[in-house]
Amino acid sequence: MQSVGSRTYSKAVSEGKYDLYLGNLFGKYDNVRTYWEDRLTRIALRPYLRKLVDSCQEQNRGVRIVDLGCGAGQGYQILTLIDRQDLDLGLQHQRVLPEENIETYLGLDISQAMVEKGNEIFEDKSNVSFARADLSEGLGKLKTTQSPFDIYFSSYASLSHLSRKDLVTLLQDICQHGHDNSVVVLDFVGRYSIEWPDYWSAQTETEKVRDYSMSYLYSEATRKHLDIESFPLRFWTGREVKQLTQEISEATGIEIEVLELMDRSVMVGRHTDTREYNSLLKPIRRSINSLHEDYMRTDLQELILDPRMIPKHSEIAPFLRQLVESWNIVVEYCQQRLCQNISLVNLQGWHHYSKPLQFALMTIDRVIADVSWMWYGDPRANIIEPQLGYALRTLEYEMQQGLGCGHGLVAILKISK
Structure with a gap:
């Protein structure tokens, strides 16, 4: 069964838009993505990731990571390029999570094109692998085939592809599969962005799922004659995330603490x-x-x-x-x-x-x-x-x-x- 938005992602991969490179004026990896968005995600993660990595080192083991909706593995770079402190003028970067400290990085994505691209990019890293998985079904076979992960990671609104009901299933699985002090990183599309004021007034669950496109991947001239796919995403608010975690905690009996909520790209979102x-x-x-x-x-x-x-x-x-x-x-x-x-x-x-x-x-x-x-x-x-x-x-x-x-x-x- 083909996933919603699969045409967009397969086309983007074939055009090289998921190849890794730094900065640009346009496209997926523009300068805002490189110097603003990825950096802010790293800043928000740093204190919590640092504590978790130190704990793993005390246990004489590496860090286990599962990337949920991984794309071609961009989350790997987000996690491994976090400096231990802001003002570091040393000869070499001191990273919170050096690559050699990763025991396992497993990327899961419903797009086979993404899985293949990820395996191609990281083919030289034996501790990195990618597999196709439908997260609307929760963690699936991972619950029995994999040991608990230290980080259940997502980036760039990958979890907005899930309905609220399916996200509840996934988070319940994560709570039951994870260990004490596992960190969970959720990434959604924000509903109150200035990019889509017509979405602000959503009340029912149906209204909170709206159409979205990745038309920003193409120039203005190209957009005028290109048939660009739209697909549904679930748009979230900070209050709803808090309500969701409370609901999961009550259902599973496992406490979920919200360590931080961060709005990323308030003034400079993709569709500005x-x-x-x-x-x-x-x-x-x-x-x-x-x-x-x-x-x-x-x-x-x-x-x-x-x-x-x-x-x-x-x-x-x-x-x-x-x-x-x-x-x-x-x-x-x-x-x-x-x-x-x-x-x-x-x-x-x-x-x-x-x-x-x-x-x-x-x-x-x-x-x-x-x-x-x-x-x-x-x-x-x-x-x-x-x-x-x-x-x-x-x-x-x-x-x-x-x-x-x-x-x-x-x-x-x-x-x-």
Whole structure:
């Protein structure tokens, strides 16, 4: 039986869109994916993964990982490229989970094309394998053929392909199969993203499952004449994740602790550029990609967001308005600082700014001051603009509340037995 969305994924694999590479202005592995999304997932995971890896080392064994809806194994890179600390200026990276500490990495995906691609990419790693599995049926034969895993991992909304009922089955299996302190990483599409305001009002379970496409894989010109497949996804909020885990705990008698909820890509989701679900958006992801591109100067005015694009919502709108206001302050300050006609002491209302906003402004101020003597290498394009990107990324991360406002909603859970 062919899976929902299989045509999209098979086509993407055949076109090389799941080959591993760093950064770009467009496509699956654009700069936002590389320098924002993957990095933020790593930052959120780091403290919990570090504790788990240390525990495995104390037991003189490697870490066992199952990647649920693995694609071609992108989760392997997310997990193995996490630095032990932010400011590490040593000669070599010190990773939380070095590759040699992995006993088993098993990737499961319903797409045979993905399984074959994963086996091709990781053919030189004897501890890495991929298998076809239908997660709507839970863990299936893994419950009897595999020892408990330390990490039950998912990435990039792979679990949004499951209905709520099927996800309950999967999580019950994970709880029963996992050991005490196993970590579970859930990744969904957030329902309150500015990309699809028409989805915000969903009440019934049927309304929470909506059509989705991966049209962002193609250029605007290509999208106009291409028959792009749409398929149903289940859109989630942070509150629903908490309710779900409580329900699973009560049903299994096994405690599930929600360690963290993170909204990923609040302002720069995949469909901000396509505007497929919200025609009022600016192609902001494209501009952020430009910030991280070597020798490419960005029109910073294109980064200014219009708060009128935010739909009315008693809980979500106030948060988004505050984020948009802070975002715009950082971008405007950067523009003025580049013209050397402003300093931090000139800013009105500094003491009313949030700590994340103050930090972002100080970052920009210091970076511009420190490169002012450089006359070579295009310091604006290659130093200042990437640091503006990181400042906006940190601002978004520090202000997010795990409400389901991002394109992605990441939940990190711990099993207690």
